Amino acid sequence: MSATILDGKAVLATIKDELRARLAVLAEQGVVPGLGTVLVGEDPASSWYVGAKHRDCAEIGIASLRHDLPADSSLEEVLAVVDRLNADPACTAFLVQQPTGLDEFAILSRVDPAKDVDGLHPVNLGCLVMNEPAPLPCTPVGVVELLRRYDVPLAGAEVVIVGRGLTVGRPLGLILTRRSENATVTLCHTGTRDLAAHTRGADVVVSAAGVPDLITPDMVRPGAAVVDVGVARRDGRIAGDVHPDVAEVAGWLSPNPGGAGPMTRAMLLSNVVAAAERAAGVPVAPA
Numbered sequence: 001m002s003a004t005i006l007d008g009k010a011v012l013a014t015i016k017d018e019l020r021a022r023l024a025v026l027a028e029q030g031v032v033p034g035l036g037t038v039l040v041g042e043d044p045a046s047s048w049y050v051g052a053k054h055r056d057c058a059e060i061g062i063a064s065l066r067h068d069l070p071a072d073s074s075l076e077e078v079l080a081v082v083d084r085l086n087a088d089p090a091c092t093a094f095l096v097q098q099p100t101g102l103d104e105f106a107i108l109s110r111v112d113p114a115k116d117v118d119g120l121h122p123v124n125l126g127c128l129v130m131n132e133p134a135p136l137p138c139t140p141v142g143v144v145e146l147l148r149r150y151d152v153p154l155a156g157a158e159v160v161i162v163g164r165g166l167t168v169g170r171p172l173g174l175i176l177t178r179r180s181e182n183a184t185v186t187l188c189h190t191g192t193r194d195l196a197a198h199t200r201g202a203d204v205v206v207s208a209a210g211v212p213d214l215i216t217p218d219m220v221r222p223g224a225a226v227v228d229v230g231v232a233r234r235d236g237r238i239a240g241d242v243h244p245d246v247a248e249v250a251g252w253l254s255p256n257p258g259g260a261g262p263m264t265r266a267m268l269l270s271n272v273v274a275a276a277e278r279a280a281g282v283p284v285a286p287a
């Protein structure tokens with residue numbers, strides 16, 4: 001038996017089609033959303049991610065406002081670009097690609113929360129904690145959307161998350177424990193005494209640790225869903241957290257690449273369209 005592959009690339013294509021319909025409604029009102037990006041330096045992976053986001057936008061009719069800054073830019077210079085995008089009516093939503101090597105909290109805090117496509121502004125994260133509508137962080141909400149589209153049961157399920165980072169593990173725990181998802185979450189991390197004891201009891205394992213091959217077949221209950229969000233690099237290629245042999249044990253597997261990455265981009269596009277709908281007074285499709 002081999003796991004059903006949770007195909008993030010295919011779902012990204014489907015979501016692009018769904019967003020095209022919403023963009024057509026906005027276009028009738030003369031609204032063309034614009035995604036802004038701020039990239040500091042020339043890290044090849046970061047440059048690829050930003051390029052991919054703009055290609056996605058071009059494909060479905062979202063305008064691009066791209067700001068590439070030199071690697072030695074100061075915090076003040078980055079914040080000045082953030083201020084310009086906050087004030088620019090052509091910019092519906094934007095992000096500062098992380099990491100920049102600069103004060104992340106200062107940068108995230110400076111973004112207008114209404115234009116925060118990453119859902120990582122402290123106010124938007126606070127809304128998530130308080131269960132108020134706000135943009136949601138793209139990678140965790142993308143993981144949930146991927147599981148939902150393949151009918152992986154979440155209500156009442158035991159979900160083990162490996163990793164407590166700001167962009168994946170911590171917000172994913174908050175999203176999955178909302179009444180609408182209703183999962184039971186265990187948030188594991190490098191201080192967890194016996195990781196395998198937790199993962200073996202899980203219906204769903206989401207690994208976002210950045211440790212290649214951390215999740216081995218003996219750690220997975222037969223039939224469980226396993227989502228690989230790890231993005232370590234080995235010889236320039238992505239090395240996921242999930243050992244390839246897990247595919248023989250799991251019921252569902254979100255591979256890496258091809259799973260959470262494309263879903264992150266899908267949710268980014270969805271957040272841009274939702275921000276434009278909110279700004280234009282068009283009813284926002286439910287997330």
Ligand SMILES: Nc1nc(=O)c2c([nH]1)NC[C@@H]1CN(c3ccc(C(=O)N[C@@H](CCC(=O)O)C(=O)O)cc3)C=[N+]21
Pocket residue numbers: 048049052095096097098099118138238256257258259260261262264265
């Ligand atoms: N402010 C900010 N927002 C982000 O959303 C953000 C960020 N900073 N910093 C870095 C991470 C990483 N990230 C990815 C996006 C797409 C893929 C993706 O599409 N990957 C493809 C191809 C990967 C490849 O082959 O290189 C895949 O998984 O199939 C991966 C990772 C967004 N991030």
